[in-house]
Amino acid sequence: MRSSRPPTMNDVAAAAGVGLKTVSRYVNGATNIHPDLSERIGAAIEALGYRHNLAAASIRPGRSSKVVGLIISDLANPYYSVLARSVERVCTEHGYLLMSASSEEDAHRHRLLVDRLIAQRVDGLVVVPPRHATTPWATTTAEHVPMVLVDRPTGPLESVELHTVLADNAGGAARATTAMLEAGARNVAFLGDSLELYTMQERLAGYHRALGERGGLEPIVSAGAHTVEDAAGVVAGFLAEGRIDGVFAANNRAAIGAVQAFAEADRRIPLVGFDDFEAASLVRPAVSVVAQDVALMGRVAAETLLSLIAGEAGAPITHTLDTRLELRGSER
Incomplete structure (x- = not known):
């Protein structure tokens, strides 16, 4: 059972049986750590629910960072460019800065991005889930920050219900x-x-x-x-x-x-x-x-997240948006 006190790097180091400096290097993105040690540290972080808070010193308790994180799956795909632009417009209208990143459909990279954005003290996340998650990332992430899923629902590993925006x-x-x-x-x-x-x-x-x-x-x-x-x-x-x-x-x-x-x-x-x-x-x-209507999808996701951040959203629901068939001649 997790303690009511937020876990620290010392707790992670003790659980993983490694030194504090090794844990610090891991959470700061070092790649030259022995795979066995990385696996133990990752398992300890998962078990403890630890999140490295890079911005804690710069934001006083109870204050908002006014930053929202967006994780898409493929920055090169125009579909996600439209989605990101729509989310950003809503954020800007409400005085929030949007930080965007692409997982490139890699589950490990996706989890690192989630952790890094939480460490940056974002107020909430809009996330396109990875195609093949290897850990219940959404379940643990939802314990730390408001989150809305877009384009895809959570995978079979998850045990949490979240606001989700999909197309038909x-x-x-x-x-x-x-x-x-x-x-x-x-x-x-x-x-x-x-x-x-x-x-x-x-x-x-x-x-x-x-x-x-x-x-x-x-x-x-x-x-x-x-x-x-x-x-x-x-x-x-x-x-x-x-x-x-x-x-x-x-x-x-x-x-x-x-x-x-x-x-x-x-x-x-x-x-x-x-x-x-x-x-x-x-x-x-x-x-x-x-x-x-990808722009509508982004807008609904962003507005839902801002409602969550404000404590105004109700129980999680799935918003399924209609599609439209535009026949221009190539169907014949």
Whole structure:
């Protein structure tokens, strides 16, 4: 059972059986610590609920830092750029500074970022969970700071309920697939990223739902296309085989990859993507998409967090935002 007194580095050192200096180097990001010692220190920190407070000396008890932390999964993805901009606007309107960082879908990096932002005395966190968490990070983090999840819910390791902002991924995917089937396609392929991602799981479920409602249609699934180049290669292979007559691209990178493959092969087949992208209207026909209101998602997440910080939010709920199908011609 944890003590009511906040744990210190001395407590961590005693629990891990290492020196205080070693613990200090660990929490300050040193990478040249023996792996066995790092593992013991990490386990002790997890067990004790220790958080290294870098800013405690600069902020008096009861005072707010007026800083909010945002952890996204991939800074290079335009989707998360829009999300971050929306969160920042709300924070700015309320006098908060936003500190943003990208986990790059790495669970260890994600946990380090969470700990570092808490150490910087942020007032709250908006977080895109990692695709494959290795520890119950959300459960322990929620003990220290208000937090809202966005884009994905917590994973199976967690035992805490949190305010979460999601899109209707399954419904949007079902409508996208149905649009191509209604236009005459019969062998529509699912093209997406890793199925470890909650969003991919939901979009695949929607794709299967649409095929099931038609009856007698075979799923054709390609998952793991993380980059535009990956997606283009998969679609090029599909075109060469001649076994598909439609593509449901389950994210914007998959859609861009499909468009590239069509251009290189000098032919096209029906295509609908999930998530809009700037170049979607520049090709002919323009790319039909399932559009999320990413800016709204960021705003709801930020406003919910600020309500939590102010002690005004109620019990945790999941906000599921509608998507809209924008048919521009590529579905035929």
